[in-house]
Amino acid sequence: xxPVSILRGGRRxxxxxxxxxxxxxxSTPAAVGSEPVPLASGPGELWRAQVQRPDLALWVAHCxxxxxxxxxxxxxxxxxxxxxxxxxxxxxxxxxxxxRCATAELGTGLVRFVVVDGLPHQLFDPTxxxxxxxxxxxxxxxxxxxxxxxxxxxxxxPVDFGNDRLARIAxxxxxxxxxxxxxxxxxxxxxxxxxxTLLARAAELYDAxxxxxxxxxxRALAPSAIDDLDRGYAASQRRRTDAAYWAERLAGAPAxxxxxxxxxxxxxxxxxxxxxxxxxxxxxxDAVLPGGSDLLVAAERxxxxxxxxxxxxxxxxxxxxxxxxxxLVLDLPVPARMGAGLRYSGGSRENTVxxxxxxxxxxxxxxxxxxxxxxxxxxVQHQQFRVAAGDGPVAHGPLLQVALSPRxxxxxxxxxxxxxxxxxxxxxxxxxxxxxxxxxxxxxxTANPYxxxxxxxxxxxxxxLWLFTRLLEAAPxxxxxxxxxxxxxxxxxx
Numbered sequence: 001x002x003p004v005s006i007l008r009g010g011r012r013x014x015x016x017x018x019x020x021x022x023x024x025x026x027s028t029p030a031a032v033g034s035e036p037v038p039l040a041s042g043p044g045e046l047w048r049a050q051v052q053r054p055d056l057a058l059w060v061a062h063c064x065x066x067x068x069x070x071x072x073x074x075x076x077x078x079x080x081x082x083x084x085x086x087x088x089x090x091x092x093x094x095x096x097x098x099x100r101c102a103t104a105e106l107g108t109g110l111v112r113f114v115v116v117d118g119l120p121h122q123l124f125d126p127t128x129x130x131x132x133x134x135x136x137x138x139x140x141x142x143x144x145x146x147x148x149x150x151x152x153x154x155x156x157x158p159v160d161f162g163n164d165r166l167a168r169i170a171x172x173x174x175x176x177x178x179x180x181x182x183x184x185x186x187x188x189x190x191x192x193x194x195x196x197t198l199l200a201r202a203a204e205l206y207d208a209x210x211x212x213x214x215x216x217x218x219r220a221l222a223p224s225a226i227d228d229l230d231r232g233y234a235a236s237q238r239r240r241t242d243a244a245y246w247a248e249r250l251a252g253a254p255a256x257x258x259x260x261x262x263x264x265x266x267x268x269x270x271x272x273x274x275x276x277x278x279x280x281x282x283x284x285x286d287a288v289l290p291g292g293s294d295l296l297v298a299a300e301r302x303x304x305x306x307x308x309x310x311x312x313x314x315x316x317x318x319x320x321x322x323x324x325x326x327x328l329v330l331d332l333p334v335p336a337r338m339g340a341g342l343r344y345s346g347g348s349r350e351n352t353v354x355x356x357x358x359x360x361x362x363x364x365x366x367x368x369x370x371x372x373x374x375x376x377x378x379x380v381q382h383q384q385f386r387v388a389a390g391d392g393p394v395a396h397g398p399l400l401q402v403a404l405s406p407r408x409x410x411x412x413x414x415x416x417x418x419x420x421x422x423x424x425x426x427x428x429x430x431x432x433x434x435x436x437x438x439x440x441x442x443x444x445x446t447a448n449p450y451x452x453x454x455x456x457x458x459x460x461x462x463x464x465l466w467l468f469t470r471l472l473e474a475a476p477x478x479x480x481x482x483x484x485x486x487x488x489x490x491x492x493x494x
Contacts, residue, residue, distance in 0.1 A: 036114050036121035037227050041386050042336075043188045043348045047113065047120045047161070050188070054158035057423035060195045061155055061184035066090050067415045068177030088413025090179050091210060092171050096132040098205035099169045099183075102198050103130045106346030107223045109167030111189045122189075124223050133170035143174035151182055155423050159186065169202075184421070191350035192422060193335045198346060199409050199418070207412045219344040226347050229339075233384060242385035245378065246354075250329075250387070253356055257319060257328045257397040258428045259460055260451035282426050283454055285461045286444030290469050293439040299472040303366070305373050308402045311433050312355060312372040313365070314468040315400055317480045320359035321467070322460075329396040330355040332376075334383035351386055353379045354396045359480060366476030398429040431464075443468065462486070 039047055050058055068089055103109055109130040114121050140146040150172065167185040174180060185195060201220075208215035221229075233239050289295065296307050303310070316328050336351040337343050355375050359368055409418050430446040445461045452460075463485035470483045 036116055036123045038116075039113075039120045039122055039188070040230050040348075042351060043122075044120055046186075046188045046348070050159055050161070050186075054160070056159075056425055057155055058159070058187045058425075059155045059184050059421075059423045060187055060190055060192050061151075061182070061421040061423070062195060062199060063151060063419045063421055064181040064183075064199060064409055065417045065419065066179045066181055066411060067175075069413065069415050088210075089177060090411070090414060091206075092134060092173070092179070094209045095171060095181065095202070095206050096134060096169075098202045098209060099132045099181075100130065101205055102202035103132075103167070103169065105201065105218045105220050106190075106194065106198050107220075108185055108190050108194070108198055108346045109165065111166060111223075113161045113188070129165065130167060130169075133168070134173070135170060136173045138173060138175065147172045147174050147180050151180075151421060154182070154184055155421060187424065188348055190346055191335070191348045192420075193337060193343075193350065194346040194348070195422075196409075196418075197344060201344075203409050203411050207410075211412065219341065221341045221345040223347065226342070226345060229342070239385060242382040245382045246385055246387050249356060249378065250354060253329055253354070253396075254325065254327055255396070257323065257325055257330075258451075259319070259322060259398070260428060260448075280449045283447045283449050283452060283457050284444065285454075285458050286432075286442050287461070287465055289433075289441040289443050289465070291472070292441045293435060295469070295472050296441060303369055303476065305369055307433065308376055308400075309369055309372045310472065311402055311431070311468070312357065312376065312400055313359075313368045314471045315398060315431055315464070316357040316359040316372065317368060317471065317483055318464045318467050318485065319397065320361065320480070321483075321485060322463075326358055326360045328357050328359060330357065331396050331399040332379055333399065333401055334379065336384050338384055351383055352399065353383055353385075354387060355379055355400070361479065361481030363480055364476060365471060365474045365478045365480055365483075368480055369476075398431050399426070401430060401432045403432065403434045 038044075046058055050056055104126075107124060110124050110126055110128050111122050112125050112128070114123060135147075135150065137143040137146045137150075154168065166189050167183075169181075169183045172180040172182060181199075183195060183199060190198070197220075205215050207213075296310070299310055300306060312330060312332075315330060319328050320326055331352050332355045334351050334353055335343075336349045337345075342349065355372075357368070357371055357375055409416055426446050426448050428448055428451060430444075432442075432444045432446070434442050434444070436442055443461075443465055445457055445464075447457045467483050467485045471480075474483065
C-alpha cells in the first residue's frame, strides 16, 4: 500500500474532488471508444514482459517541482530552479484541470488491455478514471519525505493490468507555495517522449487559463489515427526499405559486444533476470564530466559533429580497448515518431536500434567519429523498424542515451524544475550523458545486477570517463589506440 494513502482522510493529506471545466483548453478528447486493436510490437513486448514478471517496474514518470518565485534561493533537490521571478502562486485546481484536458487530448490512461485469441489487444475507454489527484502533505513531520515516499510507492510493486491505473497525475503540496506535480504512466501506454509532451501541453493549457488567453488547438493524433499509421507502415515500401537497410547493416555483426562477457551468468542475453525470485535493483554510478558543457561544445565545434557521435565514438573506443574486439554494436533509443503529428501525440512508440561501429586500434579519432556519424544518420533515418521485435528485450551491447537538450516545462511566473523518475530494468548496461543546470554534464552507468557487480561497474565507469575526456580533447589525427583509460596505468584486457 502507498505509505501516504492511509492519510487521505485527514485534514491535510487528502484528495480533492474534480475541478471545474477548463474553459481555455481548446481540447477535444482523443479517445471516443473503440474496438480491441492488436498491440503494436513495441508495447506488445512490454506487455508480455510485465505479465511474465509482474514485479518489473516499467513506468515512465516525472516530478515537476513548482515553487513561487518569491522562494528564490531555496534549493530543489540540490539544484536551484529557474523561473521568471514574478512571485505568482500556483492555482492547483487549474493545473489539475489542465492536466485532465491534456490527458484526454493525448488519450493517455484511457486504455484497457484485453486478450483476444491469445494475443494482447488494447481498447480505448473514455470512462476510465484519469482525474488528477491532490494531496496536501503540509502537516506531515517531513512533507518532502512523505511526498518522496508516496512517489516511490507509485513506481514499485506488482502491476495488475486488469485493475491498476496505467496512468496517474497528482499534485502534492509540501509547502504553502511549494508543490510537486507528479505524473506516471506504464510504458505500454506512454513512452518518455509522450510523457514530456503531455506535461508540456498541460503547462500550455494552464498558462492559457491563468493568463486569460486561448491555447493553441490540439495537434495530437487520435489513438485510432496512430493505429492507422502503424498498419500503413507495416504494409509500406518504407518498411521494406528499412528492413533491407538493417539486414545489410547487421550482416555478420556479433550478437553481443558488451562488457559482461559472451554469456551472462545464469540467464540468456535477452533476459532481465533469472526466472526464480524477484529481480534485484539496478546498479548505478555517475560522476560529473570534467569541463562540463564547455568541453563538449568545444569538441562539437572542432569536429562539426553532435554530442551523440562523440559519446558513441568514445564508448566504441573503450569497448575495443577493453574487450579486444573491433566490430562493435551499441544500442540506441530513438523516439520513432516520424511526422509532425506524432510529435504532438501520446502512445508508446520508443524503439531501440543497433548502432554498429568499427574501432580498430590503428584508426584515427577523426575516422571513428566519421563512422559514428554515418551510423547515427542511418539509425535515425530507419528508426521506425524494430530489428528484434517479438522476442523481448535484446542487448547487442551497452545502450547509449544522450540527453543534452532536455525539453523544458514552463509555467509562467513560477520556478519549475523537472526530474525524471522513470523506471525500466536494464538488460545489460545503460550509459547516459545528461546536462544539468549551470553547464554541468553528468555521465552515468546503470547496470543489470546479474551481469555486473559494484566494483566492476565502478572501475569501468572511472576508466570510460577518463577515456571520454581524452577523446574530447584529442586531435582528429590521434590514434584511438593511444587514448588512455587511466593515467599511467596499463590497460588489461578482460
